[in-house]
Amino acid sequence: MSLDPSSAVGRDKRLALCICLVLIGAVLSPLPQNWSRRPKDNFPLSYYPMFSAKRDPVETFYYVVGLDAEGQRRYMRHTVIGDGGENQVRKALRNIVQAGGSPELAQTVAQRVAQRSGRRYRDIVSVSICRGKYNVDDYFHGKKEPVSERIYATAEVNRTQTP
Amino acid sequence: MNTLWRRFHDFWFESAPATRLALLRICVGAFITWFLWDNRGTYLRVAGLDPQLFAPVGVVFHGPVTLELFRWLFDTTFVLAILFTLGLWHRVTAPIFACLLLWLMCYRQSWSMIYHSDNMALMHIIVLAVSRSADALSLDAVLRGRRTPGAASEERVGWEYNWPVRLMSALVVTAYFVTAVAKLAGPMGLEWMTGHNLRAQMAVDAMRKELLGATPNAVSHALYDMVLVFSVLAKASLCLEFFAPLALLHRRAGWFWAINAFMMHWGILFVMHITFHYQLTGVMFLAFFPVEQVLVLWRRLARALDIQGRMPAPIGHPMPQAAVEHTASRVANHHAILYYDGECGLCDRFVQFVLKHDPAEHFQFATLQSPAGRQQLARLDLPDTDLKTMVMVEGDEPYTRSTAALRICRQLAAPWPLLYAFMIVPRPLRDGVYSFIAARRKLWFRPPGECPVMAPELRRRFLS
Numbered sequence: 001m002s003l004d005p006s007s008a009v010g011r012d013k014r015l016a017l018c019i020c021l022v023l024i025g026a027v028l029s030p031l032p033q034n035w036s037r038r039p040k041d042n043f044p045l046s047y048y049p050m051f052s053a054k055r056d057p058v059e060t061f062y063y064v065v066g067l068d069a070e071g072q073r074r075y076m077r078h079t080v081i082g083d084g085g086e087n088q089v090r091k092a093l094r095n096i097v098q099a100g101g102s103p104e105l106a107q108t109v110a111q112r113v114a115q116r117s118g119r120r121y122r123d124i125v126s127v128s129i130c131r132g133k134y135n136v137d138d139y140f141h142g143k144k145e146p147v148s149e150r151i152y153a154t155a156e157v158n159r160t161q162t163p
Numbered sequence: 164m165n166t167l168w169r170r171f172h173d174f175w176f177e178s179a180p181a182t183r184l185a186l187l188r189i190c191v192g193a194f195i196t197w198f199l200w201d202n203r204g205t206y207l208r209v210a211g212l213d214p215q216l217f218a219p220v221g222v223v224f225h226g227p228v229t230l231e232l233f234r235w236l237f238d239t240t241f242v243l244a245i246l247f248t249l250g251l252w253h254r255v256t257a258p259i260f261a262c263l264l265l266w267l268m269c270y271r272q273s274w275s276m277i278y279h280s281d282n283m284a285l286m287h288i289i290v291l292a293v294s295r296s297a298d299a300l301s302l303d304a305v306l307r308g309r310r311t312p313g314a315a316s317e318e319r320v321g322w323e324y325n326w327p328v329r330l331m332s333a334l335v336v337t338a339y340f341v342t343a344v345a346k347l348a349g350p351m352g353l354e355w356m357t358g359h360n361l362r363a364q365m366a367v368d369a370m371r372k373e374l375l376g377a378t379p380n381a382v383s384h385a386l387y388d389m390v391l392v393f394s395v396l397a398k399a400s401l402c403l404e405f406f407a408p409l410a411l412l413h414r415r416a417g418w419f420w421a422i423n424a425f426m427m428h429w430g431i432l433f434v435m436h437i438t439f440h441y442q443l444t445g446v447m448f449l450a451f452f453p454v455e456q457v458l459v460l461w462r463r464l465a466r467a468l469d470i471q472g473r474m475p476a477p478i479g480h481p482m483p484q485a486a487v488e489h490t491a492s493r494v495a496n497h498h499a500i501l502y503y504d505g506e507c508g509l510c511d512r513f514v515q516f517v518l519k520h521d522p523a524e525h526f527q528f529a530t531l532q533s534p535a536g537r538q539q540l541a542r543l544d545l546p547d548t549d550l551k552t553m554v555m556v557e558g559d560e561p562y563t564r565s566t567a568a569l570r571i572c573r574q575l576a577a578p579w580p581l582l583y584a585f586m587i588v589p590r591p592l593r594d595g596v597y598s599f600i601a602a603r604r605k606l607w608f609r610p611p612g613e614c615p616v617m618a619p620e621l622r623r624r625f626l627s
Contacts, residue, residue, distance in 0.1 A: 090375060
């Protein structure tokens with residue numbers, strides 16, 4: 001039962017206890033972020049803020065819209081916007097727009113769309129990098145148009161240059 | 164205070180078999196190996212993103228590294244993950260693997276997006292890397308066995324195999340507790356429990372995905388107007404997270420909590436299409452369970468298959484001489500006695516069932532009406548006129564009602580030990596079902612008729 005440091009077992013148990021305290025303490029260490037003015041999430045020690053944020057009735061989203069020749073809108077999949085999965089692309093898209101990189105991104109997406117022959121992409125003639133505000137409740141009751149939308153950059157899909 | 168410390172010490176440093184920790188190493192190691200294999204393409208693509216998106220997190224204090232160097236580090240980590248799972252040169256390779264994995268995962272999360280599902284897998288790898296998780300079921304153990312014949316590492320038991328398991332569980336519940344605090348300390352506070360915010364979270368998540376071209380999630384659209392469902396889910400999930408540390412206080416509380424947390428993640432997948440791989444595979448929750456029982460079941464299954472050809476002949480039929488000798492040699496191995504109502508048809512059938520599925524001959528039998536049976540009833544302070552339960556004595560410990568029945572099943576040939584999982588059901592509930600059937604058993608089952616002629620090796624298992 002004892003943690004007597006003079007015995008080998010006691011020393012080993014003390015070391016084990018130290019490891020336990022350090023690791024549990026480390027997992028608890030991000031807790032103060034909850035009361036910080038500018039909280040910062042981290043890895044692997046997170047304060048797990050993902051479900052705690054308050055959601056507003058009208059939310060802002062970043063996305064890429066493709067238009068066909070008749071002006072029909074189609075949302076572009078994250079796979080043509082960037083790499084690394086849905087959430088990664090979403091955050092990267094926001095960061096790029098905020099950093100002023102929309103025109104270059106629009107060109108990149110247009111080139112990728114031109115290389116695709118699937119039903120979703122083959123009629124697309126232009127792509128636009130957008131930030132839109134949507135009423136969440138309206139959206140879930142069938143009214144899927146944005147309350148307001150700002151287009152940061154647009155690029156034509158040029159299929160003639162595609163090899 | 165001293166008593167509290169003693170309790171904590173006994174709990175944290177309780178003896179455990181080396182196989183429990185070893186199996187956790189294998190499962191977590193196999194998960195990470197698969198994870199790295201499956202995500203190699205994504206990791207390499209992300210490492211090649213625009214450096215402007217790089218924002219270092221965790222142990223990454225530098226800028227982006229070259230793609231060549233990253234690929235080399237990734238592949239080295241992958242090889243080390245295999246060595247970790249196999250338990251080869253654990254003392255050296257495991258800490259290096261843990262350090263490399265820590266860097267690799269931090270580097271991957273440094274590209275604008277933190278994936279919270281990877282945290283606990285990494286923490287568990289660190290625990291397993293600094294503990295003696297390769298003392299059994301590892302190549303190290305095989306090599307040690309060759310050097311020192313007779314050193315059966317699978318049979319090792321000690322406190323050094325338990326604290327890492329406790330720590331793995333503690334880290335899991337601590338992380339869930341931190342999640343609950345974030346919800347309560349957030350802008351919603353206790354209002355989070357109303358479920359409105361959870362509903363909004365689900366809706367926004369679904370919209371984000373749809374606006375990035377994903378097919379609309381039919382489940383989230385169907386659930387959106389069911390406000391009551393979100394109210395219940397919010398309360399249940401917050402309780403599960405906030406009171407998670409209580410799961411450490413009792414073995415069954417741990418099982419109960421782990422199963423519910425596991426189901427919660429499957430619920431999140433169903434409603435929001437969010438895949439937390441480590442949680443969904445259940446590997447994260449294994450530390451809450453005596454995983455080494457899988458080996459016991461496996462050995463029992465292998466033994467049953469081995470013995471199948473030499474099973475005792477049905478009652479009333481003579482056994483081949485070889486089988487008689489084999490059984491006679493094992494007759495001294497009885498570990499438990501089952502006392503049953505000799506005038507009850509259901510009990511009689513149950514005894515036949517146990518005889519048939521107990522090739523290891525773990526059980527001996529006696530009726531509750533026999534002198535030995537009456538002695539047991541008196542010991543348990545149970546009436547000998549109105550018999551309401553069988554009694555199973557294992558070691559020197561008597562068990563009654565559903566506990567006896569389930570403990571008997573645990574000792575039988577596969578697949579019957581799986582029924583032991585019902586021990587997780589609270590005892591009053593189990594015993595309620597048992598008593599309901601016991602009270603009607605004489606109505607439902609005819610009393611046993613003439614005793615069939617029994618083979619001598621079976622008769623020997625019945626105490627007079």
